[in-house]
Amino acid sequence: MIRPVLLLLLALAPASARAEAPARPVVSEIVTGSAIATRDFPGVIAAEVETTLGFQTAGRIETRPVNLGDAVTAGQVLATLDQVTLAEDVAAAEAGLRAARAEADFARQSLERAQELQRRGVAPLATLEAAAAKSAAARAAVDRARADLSRARDAERFGRLSAPSAGVVSQILAEPGAVVTPGTPVLRLATAAGREAVIDVPDDMLAVLPKDARFTIETRGDGPQTLPGRLRLIEPVADASTRAHRLRISLADGGHAxxxxxxxxxxxxxxxxxxxxxxxxxxxxxxxxxxxxxLGPDRRAEAVAVTLGQRLDDRVVISSGLTAGDEVVIRGIRSITPGQQLGPRVSP
Structure with a gap:
């Protein structure tokens, strides 16, 4: 009898007398600026303009008087094709033109004779028409031979590969003795138009990179030199293996230092x-x-409006609404209500 009475008294006891249930722990993060990627990137100095040069005619490379790293001036000969073969082609084209002209002269004379005989009524009309056709064909042959000679002379002139501007030979793509066709790359020329820094950056760095981003470029080793630079180009295609994007940075004063x-x-x-x-x-x-x-000072949940910036993989930039040091819930956000008492912080 006594035990049921005690249970009844406990059930009727005020709520304040009972022990409060502990607040649930919360998975949260302290807002800091430490998530930004590194600001230093390795790179190399390259030419702003690099030109791939090749012959405009086919042939065998006879000489290449320049080597990798040589400085050249505008108009300097960089490579030549076999001039003997090209000269022979010109001589053959000239002979072909002379032969075509001789045939045309003979056909013209034959046509004149046929016209005179036709006027006298001696030759039939078919003879005159045949002579006229031969004369027209001979004139066309002269035009074809003249075009062949023009191409042969162009090929002889194109047998010398000259530098379009001053610069430095940055790559050799063909050696003497190689047979090349028109447009086959022979070498690359880094022109003297200017220098630039080339670096690779990860995808997430592009999100915080201003369009006119400015850099400080510093050489490595003893006695480093520094120059300011400005972003010129972000190559749109990422590297297939590293997924990094290549940036080209223009240097002050052309970077000639x-x-x-x-x-x-x-x-x-x-x-x-x-x-x-x-x-x-x-x-x-x-x-x-x-x-x-x-989480407020008393560890009660409060909803705060924020302005979102760029995405950084699985994170997002907070442009406004929070300050460094704020504690924000990052797990279980759907089960929280405004003003809810939350427990101690648990690291994710």
Missing amino acids: FRLGTLVTARLDLPEAPLLTLPMAAIRPDTEPPQVWR
């Missing part, structure tokens, strides 16, 4: 303000504008 192939470090000049990021899982999916759950 740096030698081609010099190893450099490119430092991105970004504001010192931290870049705040959060996992995409922390953004409430059912709110507009976007919101996150921030």
Whole structure:
């Protein structure tokens, strides 16, 4: 009898007398600017303009008086084809033109005789028509022979590969003795138009890269040199293996102080303000504008509107709404209500 009475008294006891259930732990993240990628990238100095040069005619390469790394001037001969063969082709074309002209002269004279005989009524009309056809064919043969001679002379002139502008030979693609066709690459010329720094950056770096990003380019080794640079081009196709994008950075004063192939470090000049990021899982999916759950001083959940920036893989830049040091819930956000008391922080 006594035991049921005690149970009844306990059931009627006020709620304050009972022990409160502990608040649930929460998986959260302290907002910092440490998620930004490194700002230093290795690179190399290259020419802003590189030209692949080749002959405009077919033949066998006879000489190549320049080597890799040689500085050349505009108009300097870089390679030649077999001149004997080209000269023979010109001589044959000239002989063909003389023969065609002789045939044309004979056909013209035959036509004149046929016309006179036809006028006298001695030769039939068919003889005159045949002579006229032969004369026309002979004139066409002269035109064809003249065109062949023009091509042979062009080929002889194209047998010398000259530098279109001053520069440095950056790559050799064909050696003497090789037989080439028109347009076959023979060498690459890095023109003296200017120098640029070439670097590779990961995909996530493009999201925070300004369109007119500025860099400080510094050579490696003893006595480093520095030059300011500005982003000129982001190559649209990423590397198939590393998924990195290639950036080309124009250098001040054309970068002539740096030698081609010099190893450099490119430092991105970004504001010192931290870049705040959060996992995409922390953004409430059912709110507009976007919101996150921030823990207040008494560890109660409060909904805070934020402005989202660029995506960085599985994270997103927070442009406004939060400050460094805020604690934000990143797991279980669907089961939280405003003002809910939350427990200690658990690292993800």
